Amino acid sequence: MKKESDAPSGEEWKALFGAAKVFKKMEPWVWMDDTDLFGVRNPEDGEIGYCCVMGAAGEVFGLSAYLGPEGLMTYRKMVSGEIGIGSEEILHAQKTLTVTFEDRKELDKEDLQVISNLKLKFRGRNGWPQFRSYLPGYVPWYLTAGQTRFLTTVLEQAVNVAGRLMDDPKLLGQKGEDLVLVRILEKRKKTTGWRDSWIEPESWEKPKTSSGPIDEVRLHRIRNQLKKGQSIWEIDTFYYPGAIAEQGRPYYPSLSLIVDRASDIVLGSWLSAPWEGFSAFQEQVMNHLQNSIDLPRTIRVRKEEIFELLKPIAGPLKIGLKQVESLEGIRQVRAALVQ
The missing domain is CATH 3.30.420.10 (Ribonuclease H-like superfamily/Ribonuclease H)
Structure with a gap:
């Protein structure tokens, strides 16, 4: 069995909870739908998380970052109805990092322990952040340090995109259906900053199963x-x-x-x-x-x-x-x- 190590540090958890707090206070689901797709490129490994805000339907509030072409394919199947919401297939198909805002009773012992260690306080309905990693074939699980850093970045950039989208509802569709707005960290000699890039996502096909040697x-x-x-x-x-x-x-x-x-x-x-x-x-x-x-x-x-x-x-x-x-x-x- 492969082990997931590299547990987040206290500072990494603190940064993630801070970003989640700002995101929730903004309530971007008031003007954003889960079909409003944008991307954030991971500064550490270059993988793009294709993001959608959840909450317009008034049921689940939060954000999902679908990882890479494989994650994006699952998202598109869900939006098109090819994979039914709530179906067993969703659990086993998703490759994503999520934050959802839950009632306290929905958090488990590990979630509450992190909150207690950081001396954070949350209360109320849909007021408790819960972070999860989804990977095909695995149980939804707690974040590694790298996932924690990337989800923090995603939430920070989601606030940027959501704020601009509130002022310009046509922002995400201005380049057509084939291109996705992706936030990219650009490092120059003297400055480092985030910029928009319009990217046509790579397609993904499930690797073909090849026959092994037959006796x-x-x-x-x-x-x-x-x-x-x-x-x-x-x-x-x-x-x-x-x-x-x-x-x-x-x-x-x-x-x-x-x-x-x-x-x-x-x-x-x-x-x-x-x-x-x-x-x-x-x-x-x-x-x-x-x-x-x-x-x-x-x-x-x-x-x-x-x-x-x-x-x-x-x-x-x-x-x-x-x-x-x-x-x-x-x-x-x-x-x-x-x-």
């Missing part, structure tokens, strides 16, 4: 030992609903399932940590094929990456491989897991 001898052995049956297998991978906490940041493991379509019996299952990806997927499928009574006639999958991983296995074994929109057997097993 051809083993495939040949499976083909010779097992006859082709009439069964249909469904194979899919999704986030397991329970988090695993070992050391450092808890994570949601990926659960892979093999289900017999006719009986809805689970033929095989295994868990993978976020950093493992699909590294053992082909090996696991080969194990279950080798231990089965006969080979399935067809394997059905939903995801493109699983389809690509199974092609070099299904082809030599002459197993039909189909990509479909839904897997009923898998759906029923998933539903049972959350009951």
